Amino acid sequence: MSLREILGRNVRRLRVERRLSQEELAHLAKMNRNYVGMIERKESAATVDIIERLAAALDVSPVDLISPDTNRR
Numbered sequence: 001m002s003l004r005e006i007l008g009r010n011v012r013r014l015r016v017e018r019r020l021s022q023e024e025l026a027h028l029a030k031m032n033r034n035y036v037g038m039i040e041r042k043e044s045a046a047t048v049d050i051i052e053r054l055a056a057a058l059d060v061s062p063v064d065l066i067s068p069d070t071n072r073r
Contacts, residue, residue, distance in 0.1 A: 010067075051065055
């Protein structure tokens with residue numbers, strides 16, 4: 001599984017666990033909702049800065065977003 005796929009799955013899973021819409025997550029991470037969707041669908045490669053903003057918005061470590069192990073929680 002590619003890093004882009006791992007990131008997309010983890011962002012979606014954590015967003016759903018926290019009962020956030022893509023729009024709410026985008027607002028918390030100060031980004032466009034469409035971009036959140038593109039990351040979740042693995043259509044866009046996120047920069048380190050974006051990963052940090054998503055992690056802060058989801059209250060996790062950036063490593064949690066790119067670790068395949070977090071899929072098994």
